[in-house]
Amino acid sequence: MALIRLEPRGQASQAMLYLTPVLAVVLTLAAGFLLFAALGFDPVAALYAFFIEPLTTTRGLGELAVKATPLVLCAVGLAIGFRANVWNIGAEGQFTLGAIAGGGVALAFYGEGGWWLLPLMVVAGAAGGMAWAAIPAFLRTRFNASEILTSLMLTYVALLLLSLLVNGPYRDPDGYSFPESRLFEEAAVMPILIEGTRVHLGSLFALLAVAGGWVLMARTFVGFQIKVIGLTPMAAGYAGFDQKRIIWLTLLLSGGLAGLAGLCEVAGPIGQIMPSISPGYGFTAIIVAFLGRLHPVGILLAGLLMALSFIGGEAAQIGLGLPKAITGVFQGMLLFFLLATDVLIRYRLRFGTKGPVVKGVAAKGVAA
Amino acid sequence: MNVDLVVVGSVIAAMLTAATPLLFAALGEVVTERSGVLNLGVEGMMLVGAVCGFAATVGSGSVVVGVIAAAAAGAGMALLFGVLTLSLLTNQVATGLALTLFGVGLSALIGQGFVGIPLPKPPAFAIPLLSDIPVIGPGVFEHDALVYLGLLAVPALAWFLTRSRAGLVLRAVGENHAAAHALGYKVIRIRYMAVLFGGAMSGVGGGYMSLAYTPMWAEGITAGRGWIALALVVFATWRPERVLVGAWLFGGVTIAQLHVQGLGFAVPSQLLSMLPYIATIVVLVAISRDVARIRLNAPACLGKIFHPGG
Numbered sequence: 001m002a003l004i005r006l007e008p009r010g011q012a013s014q015a016m017l018y019l020t021p022v023l024a025v026v027l028t029l030a031a032g033f034l035l036f037a038a039l040g041f042d043p044v045a046a047l048y049a050f051f052i053e054p055l056t057t058t059r060g061l062g063e064l065a066v067k068a069t070p071l072v073l074c075a076v077g078l079a080i081g082f083r084a085n086v087w088n089i090g091a092e093g094q095f096t097l098g099a100i101a102g103g104g105v106a107l108a109f110y111g112e113g114g115w116w117l118l119p120l121m122v123v124a125g126a127a128g129g130m131a132w133a134a135i136p137a138f139l140r141t142r143f144n145a146s147e148i149l150t151s152l153m154l155t156y157v158a159l160l161l162l163s164l165l166v167n168g169p170y171r172d173p174d175g176y177s178f179p180e181s182r183l184f185e186e187a188a189v190m191p192i193l194i195e196g197t198r199v200h201l202g203s204l205f206a207l208l209a210v211a212g213g214w215v216l217m218a219r220t221f222v223g224f225q226i227k228v229i230g231l232t233p234m235a236a237g238y239a240g241f242d243q244k245r246i247i248w249l250t251l252l253l254s255g256g257l258a259g260l261a262g263l264c265e266v267a268g269p270i271g272q273i274m275p276s277i278s279p280g281y282g283f284t285a286i287i288v289a290f291l292g293r294l295h296p297v298g299i300l301l302a303g304l305l306m307a308l309s310f311i312g313g314e315a316a317q318i319g320l321g322l323p324k325a326i327t328g329v330f331q332g333m334l335l336f337f338l339l340a341t342d343v344l345i346r347y348r349l350r351f352g353t354k355g356p357v358v359k360g361v362a363a364k365g366v367a368a
Numbered sequence: 369m370n371v372d373l374v375v376v377g378s379v380i381a382a383m384l385t386a387a388t389p390l391l392f393a394a395l396g397e398v399v400t401e402r403s404g405v406l407n408l409g410v411e412g413m414m415l416v417g418a419v420c421g422f423a424a425t426v427g428s429g430s431v432v433v434g435v436i437a438a439a440a441a442g443a444g445m446a447l448l449f450g451v452l453t454l455s456l457l458t459n460q461v462a463t464g465l466a467l468t469l470f471g472v473g474l475s476a477l478i479g480q481g482f483v484g485i486p487l488p489k490p491p492a493f494a495i496p497l498l499s500d501i502p503v504i505g506p507g508v509f510e511h512d513a514l515v516y517l518g519l520l521a522v523p524a525l526a527w528f529l530t531r532s533r534a535g536l537v538l539r540a541v542g543e544n545h546a547a548a549h550a551l552g553y554k555v556i557r558i559r560y561m562a563v564l565f566g567g568a569m570s571g572v573g574g575g576y577m578s579l580a581y582t583p584m585w586a587e588g589i590t591a592g593r594g595w596i597a598l599a600l601v602v603f604a605t606w607r608p609e610r611v612l613v614g615a616w617l618f619g620g621v622t623i624a625q626l627h628v629q630g631l632g633f634a635v636p637s638q639l640l641s642m643l644p645y646i647a648t649i650v651v652l653v654a655i656s657r658d659v660a661r662i663r664l665n666a667p668a669c670l671g672k673i674f675h676p677g678g
Contacts, residue, residue, distance in 0.1 A: 011456035328473020335466035
């Protein structure tokens with residue numbers, strides 16, 4: 001009946017493992033070409049404005065690092081959880097809590113900050129994200145409640161909490177009742193790493209997270225436990241691995257990194273607390289994690305690519321008058337194509353109704 | 369005394385309306401999940417349904433056309449999900465998340481020309497006799513057609529899943545796809561139909577938001593209702609009649625939040641807006657803590673990939 005059949009490969013294809021992300025990007029660009037044409041734009045010019053033009057200046061490259069920083073920080077943590085089948089999809093909420101907690105420290109010590117302020121904010125930010133992720137961890141391990149749904153519900157709660165705070169205790173006392181905090185003082189702002197850009201200390205944290213994530217997964221026993229639990233939970237049970245401990249660990253880790261990302265964002269490019277501090281970094285990080293094959297180094301590359309989709313979306317909005325939402329469409333398409341092409345890792349495509357292999361097996365069956 | 373009753377009547381009426389989008393989406397997802405497929409893209413399907421339904425209504429001037437367009441759009445999104453998970457054997461959790469992320473972006477893209485356009489509320493139909501009950505009758509028994517349709521869908525689906533042959537086959541596929549396949553049932557085809565039905569219902573649920581509940585289009589208009597619907601399915605232990613109870617409960621919470629403000633309590637609006645999400649968590653925890661109960665009721669093949677070739 002079907003014209004294309006899937007035939008299982010004996011072994012997962014290593015080549016396809018690395019080829020499919022490239023294939024997915026190419027297919028996304030092709031679909032983007034059609035989309036732009038359908039919207040009545042010159043597709044070549046639009047794709048150039050979206051994906052190439054932002055990379056032609058130093059400032060543009062710097063922005064790439066700025067946008068990739070929160071994505072990589074969040075995605076490294078999420079990927080470790082996904083490896084263990086712990087689906088934390090509330091990184092956006094943990095990101096927000098990191099900003100609330102870390103930024104709160106900056107506001108609490110406003111005017112009396114010293115060298116110690118920024119480290120304290122970093123700790124508070126990570127702790128805020130961890131605390132928010134601890135709720136789904138507790139509810140999952142104690143009450144068996146799906147962390148997918150609880151972590152996501154908590155994202156909405158976190159965004160409302162942020163709105164509550166910037167309209168209340170966090171609001172700039174000298175401002176004109178705008179729902180914004182004071183601008184952070186010098187001691188509470190992330191130092192710039194590269195002159196002439198907005199690349200800040202957070203990018204270094206992101207690189208450290210990539211390295212740390214790699215060491216954890218590739219070189220430690222905990223990383224091994226995470227992988228076994230994800231691949232074969234039963235085997236992990238027989239081996240005596242404590243699944244609850246891994247759930248706690250992965251959620252706290254991903255929450256802490258997301259919280260750190262949130263703090264880096266308000267203490268970095270934003271410099272204050274506002275009602276909207278993220279264009280959806282916590283959600284996009286899910287795509288980054290998958291696009292990067294749940295591997296820290298892959299995530300670094302995927303984070304840069306996704307950062308480009310944010311910058312390109314902004315550039316296309318200004319230059320071509322395209323709606324900002326097109327960024328989300330591109331990101332969704334990329335994840336679809338990636339998941340779809342993933343089938344090639346474990347299956348071959350066969351055309352026609354019946355393949356020779358199946359016939360051979362059937363013939364053997366008759367002969368036997 | 370009568371004033372209190374009028375308030376009660378209007379609260380019940382508002383609760384029924386607030387429950388309707390959740391009811392459609394959760395009922396659709398019950399059917400999808402009973403066939404063994406976990407579609408986490410409900411929020412995305414609802415949003416695309418909402419914007420397509422709105423656009424079609426504005427274009428055609430007919431709410432009926434709008435509702436059909438919403439259903440078709442939801443089913444279209446579900447088809448995308450089906451092709452990926454059922455034909456290309458992708459991970460259902462990841463694909464569902466992708467569907468929601470995609471739907472959020474796509475609906476905003478389609479809807480950018482429709483922000484701020486007002487629509488008239490669809491006409492309400494009074495149930496004869498019952499709506500003549502003094503004081504509370506008009507509030508409780510006078511609604512638009514979709515509210516009734518959602519209520520009728522509950523017994524219809526309960527009957528379908530437990531009494532009809534097709535419903536039993538669908539459940540067999542969800543409980544043990546290998547056995548169902550061995551018996552000669554078309555597992556993939558049946559799942560496609562269940563997924564498409566779920567998408568259409570989510571689309572109508574989203575359409576209800578933009579066509580009747582608000583009625584207007586705004587980015588992210590569903591505000592997490594798709595996720596609440598997913599939690600409702602667990603709360604209802606995959607049974608339509610319990611979905612109704614859950615939807616009313618959440619309709620009640622949504623309305624309570626508006627009325628507390630109306631009564632003049634000095635509670636920040638953000639705290640009240642948190643209520644439905646916190647209630648979802650509480651309800652989910654209350655129902656999930658009984659591990660055996662979830663294990664008994666959840667379709668055994670939920671989220672598992674099926675490939676007839678092995």
